[in-house]
Amino acid sequence: MTDHHAAAPPSGPVPWDKAFALRLLTDMLRIRRMEEKSAELYGAGKIRGFLHLYIGEEATAVGALHALAPDDNIVATYREHGHALVRGMEMGSIMAEMYGKHEGCARGHGGSMHLFDARTRLYGGNAIVGGGLPLAVGLALASKMQHEQRITACFFGDGAVAEGAFHESLNLAALWKLPVLFCCENNLYGMGTALERSESQTDLCAKAASYNMPALRADGMDIVAVHEASKQALRTLRESAGPVFVEYQTYRFRAHSMFDAELYRQKAEIEEWKTRGPIHTFTARLKAEGKLTEEEFLAIDAAANEEVAAAVAFAEAGTWEPVDDLLKDVMTPPPPAPRPGGGDAGSPPAAAPCEG
Numbered sequence: 001m002t003d004h005h006a007a008a009p010p011s012g013p014v015p016w017d018k019a020f021a022l023r024l025l026t027d028m029l030r031i032r033r034m035e036e037k038s039a040e041l042y043g044a045g046k047i048r049g050f051l052h053l054y055i056g057e058e059a060t061a062v063g064a065l066h067a068l069a070p071d072d073n074i075v076a077t078y079r080e081h082g083h084a085l086v087r088g089m090e091m092g093s094i095m096a097e098m099y100g101k102h103e104g105c106a107r108g109h110g111g112s113m114h115l116f117d118a119r120t121r122l123y124g125g126n127a128i129v130g131g132g133l134p135l136a137v138g139l140a141l142a143s144k145m146q147h148e149q150r151i152t153a154c155f156f157g158d159g160a161v162a163e164g165a166f167h168e169s170l171n172l173a174a175l176w177k178l179p180v181l182f183c184c185e186n187n188l189y190g191m192g193t194a195l196e197r198s199e200s201q202t203d204l205c206a207k208a209a210s211y212n213m214p215a216l217r218a219d220g221m222d223i224v225a226v227h228e229a230s231k232q233a234l235r236t237l238r239e240s241a242g243p244v245f246v247e248y249q250t251y252r253f254r255a256h257s258m259f260d261a262e263l264y265r266q267k268a269e270i271e272e273w274k275t276r277g278p279i280h281t282f283t284a285r286l287k288a289e290g291k292l293t294e295e296e297f298l299a300i301d302a303a304a305n306e307e308v309a310a311a312v313a314f315a316e317a318g319t320w321e322p323v324d325d326l327l328k329d330v331m332t333p334p335p336p337a338p339r340p341g342g343g344d345a346g347s348p349p350a351a352a353p354c355e356g
């Protein structure tokens with residue numbers, strides 16, 4: 001039975017023991033400090049290319065990923081630094097990848113948008129809006145065919161719901177009853193386009209429900225609501241043995257990427273959302289409930305900053321890939337078949353250009 005109005009569990013007192021609560025707070029702070037540093041490094045020309053920050057949205061990746069099993073698959077977008085970190089990738093390997101260094105998780109070939117780590121089952125980072133959705137369906141199909149219990153969690157933005165790949169993926173996942181947790185991070189904007197300017201139906205749960213799958217929404221600024229809703233979604237997924245959709249209602253505090261003058265939203269709107277910032281609201285809650293002292297908070301924050309400093313040192317000390325390796329892993333098309341009746345079809349290019 002599909003109920004796209006299913007309410008997320010109410011977020012009362014923090015229902016976790018202190019150790020778990022601090023673990024989640026720590027992960028949100030690790031993401032925040034890593035990304036603040038990344039923005040600074042971008043300004044200094046150390047990180048180049050595209051850089052999309054997740055600042056403001058940390059509760060979604062942290063709350064959802066901590067509900068999953070360590071060997072579940074993850075597929076993410078170009079705004080995936082936080083997902084990679086919480087998944088267990090070394091911060092140094094993420095930072096080195098953003099620097100374009102050989103020691104990065106993709107040997108510096110991918111950069112910020114293409115973090116990938118088969119060991120932790122983080123199947124990218126994807127520059128194509130909606131591009132991760134069919135990959136997630138394929139991964140889940142493989143798990144089902146191999147009789148594994150594994151779930152594939154697929155993170156994507158609200159902008160992806162306008163893509164054909166979204167509809168094809170939800171349709172097939174529901175039709176074939178595949179174990180996909182569709183995690184829509186609705187931050188209200190796809191680049192500079194507000195959701196209501198690109199979607200005739202802005203109720204994203206209603207869209208998912210039209211594919212006959214359970215759908216629920218959660219306050220993506222509240223780590224407790226995110227985590228509890230994710231656990232509920234996973235229970236439903238196991239009971240129904242098919243996909244589930246969750247909309248996390250969140251907001252990015254920074255620009256879409258480092259090239260964005262932010263002319264499409266008011267400063268007052270950003271400030272209003274900042275009052276609901278996931279880190280300071282959760283910190284305040286834990287303190288009010290006697291689960292966190294100021295000294296403990298400062299120690300967690302200092303450790304996050306130390307981890308960032310070590311990651312930057314690792315990236316700085318990294319090496320550039322030798323020029324001779326430039327075309328390594330670049331696919332070269334086969335030579336063209338001879339034309340009937342002869343004639344020269346011309347030489348193939350040395351390497352196919354990358355698109356996207």
Ligand SMILES: Cc1ncc(C[n+]2csc(CCOP(=O)(O)OP(=O)(O)O)c2C)c(N)n1
Binds near residue numbers: 129158187190
């Ligand atoms: C298929 C495709 N179309 C357009 C783009 C250009 N583009 C990059 S990010 C983006 C906005 C996507 O917004 P959303 O999915 O909501 O994710 P968010 O950036 O808000 O996290 C667009 C249109 C792209 N990368 N891929």
